[in-house]
Amino acid sequence: MDTKIRFGAALAGLMALSMGSAAAQELPGTMVWTSYDVGSAGYAEASAIADAFGREFGTRVRIQPSGSGIGRLQPLLQGRADYAFLATEAFFVAEGAYDFAKPDWGPHNLRAVAGRPAGITLIAAGDAGINTVEDARGKRIAFVAGNPSVNVKCEAILAFGGLTLDDVEVITFPTYSSAMSSMTRNESDATCTTPTTSQLYELAESPRGIQYAPLEADNKEGWDKLLKVLPIMAPSDEDVAAGLPEGEIAKMAAYRYPVITTTAEKSADEVYAFIKALDETYDLYKDGTAAMKRWSLDMSGKPAIDVPFHEGAVRYLKEKGIWTDEDEVWNQKRIERMDAMAKAWEEFKPQNESMSEEDYTEAWMAKRAEVAAGLN
Structure with missing residues (x-):
């Protein structure tokens, strides 16, 4: 009987250790992020956060810098990057505006994890x-x-x-x-x-x-x-x-700049683990630049922001007592606007593909303005 008790206790200890190891591995061992060029505030801040993740969790992060919004977005949308540290191109691509008002772009369904106020x-x-x-x-x-x-x-x-x-x-x-x-x-x-x-x-x-x-x-x-x-x-x-x-x-x-952005399809558990790590390593990176104290989630985890917050981020922000009913109303309204733009694009594109790219862009921007004006 005593042997069984000892065996059971040992087994329970092994299970607890296993569970602890699994919890520690919630954050992926490797990740790819995109950011603005080397020398930019976005790159400096992404680097500081990546270094903190490496020191605290052993996660290796490779940052792909790019001087263009398209260069920062394509790896994310093609599944070659996990997160992108973006500027206002996050809003533009969500609505298919400006550089993204072209037949091969249009609105894309992105989500925010957090964004530093500027x-x-x-x-x-x-x-x-x-x-x-x-x-x-x-x-x-x-x-x-x-x-x-x-x-x-x-x-x-x-x-x-x-x-x-x-x-x-x-x-x-x-x-x-x-x-x-x-x-x-x-x-x-x-x-x-x-x-x-x-x-x-x-x-x-x-x-x-x-x-x-x-x-x-x-x-x-x-x-x-x-x-x-x-x-x-x-x-x-x-x-x-x-x-x-x-x-x-x-x-x-x-x-918000930078805005840590991912796709709407990204696993809620993965995003939850990411924002949790962002929160838990705050003391390691907050002095990385003069502005990095604003990554505190009571500032970076609140609307307004370029795209809706990801459900995994919202879950963590609720647990921390940061997310309010007003924040949820804002988030749902932002999702409704993005859905309206996507629907308008689906109707607009097949009817106008014969246009030149310049005429197509001009016509879509007018249609987008019309959709936006019709929203509450």
């Missing part, structure tokens, strides 16, 4: 007389050629002040860097970007100075207009910005 507003030269967004009427606004991720955010911010592109003088620059530095050279009056871009520090120190047009959270009419253009942002208080006196707050919009 602030943005209309940032003006101090001598341009732009104290509010409304003041930008008739002013020179710097846009970036071939960069809808930047330009559509500016279009949305102008809408906050009741303005359209017809109300301002759009000056298009060939690169992001040249657009951001154009105010210092007095080639533009304002642009839309994050408040810590290096060129803004130069502007703040220049004779022109710097001014942030506020996006006040209590301006419901303004926010309704902004979100009709780009429904992935939310009010944000920023205390780190070029030329902003210590202790002051700038009222901005928060978007």
Whole structure:
């Protein structure tokens, strides 16, 4: 009898050890992620998180950098990458917009795991007389050629002040860097970007100075207009910005960059394990860059974000007490919008495939705007 008891205890211990090992292996032994180019914030943050996963769980992560949204998305959609650290191309590909408004692209069903908040507003030269967004009427606004991720955010911010592109003088620059530095050279009056871009520090120190047009959270009419253009942002208080006196707050919009994205078909258990690991290793990577503290799930695990949260992520966020009923309403509404876009695409594509690519893109973007306008 005593032998049986000892054998049973040993067997139970082995089973417990086995279960513990299985739990430790919830995170895959190897993963592939895509990100922006080496040297970008997205690559630096993905690298810091990958290093934390390796140290804590022994997981080996290979990061594939790419300078284009298509280059970051294709490996994910083709099953060659597990996760992608994306910018606003996550929203664009979910709706088949801009670079993805082509017959061989169209809307894709993606899901978010988490996304770090980043602030943005209309940032003006101090001598341009732009104290509010409304003041930008008739002013020179710097846009970036071939960069809808930047330009559509500016279009949305102008809408906050009741303005359209017809109300301002759009000056298009060939690169992001040249657009951001154009105010210092007095080639533009304002642009839309994050408040810590290096060129803004130069502007703040220049004779022109710097001014942030506020996006006040209590301006419901303004926010309704902004979100009709780009429904992935939310009010944000920023205390780190070029030329902003210590202790002051700038009222901005928060978007997400990077957004850790995967496909809707990804196993809920796999995504649950990923976001759990992201949470548990936070102390290992939070000081990796100046912005990485914002990966805390009480910030990175909340709407608004480019695409709906994955069900595996939602499960973990609920367990942590982070996910609210309001978050769930937002998520379901976002899924409904994506479903509406996919349905419209399925009807649109076979009827218009004979068009040239340019005409097809223009026609689909008009159809997409019509679908978006018809949603609540």
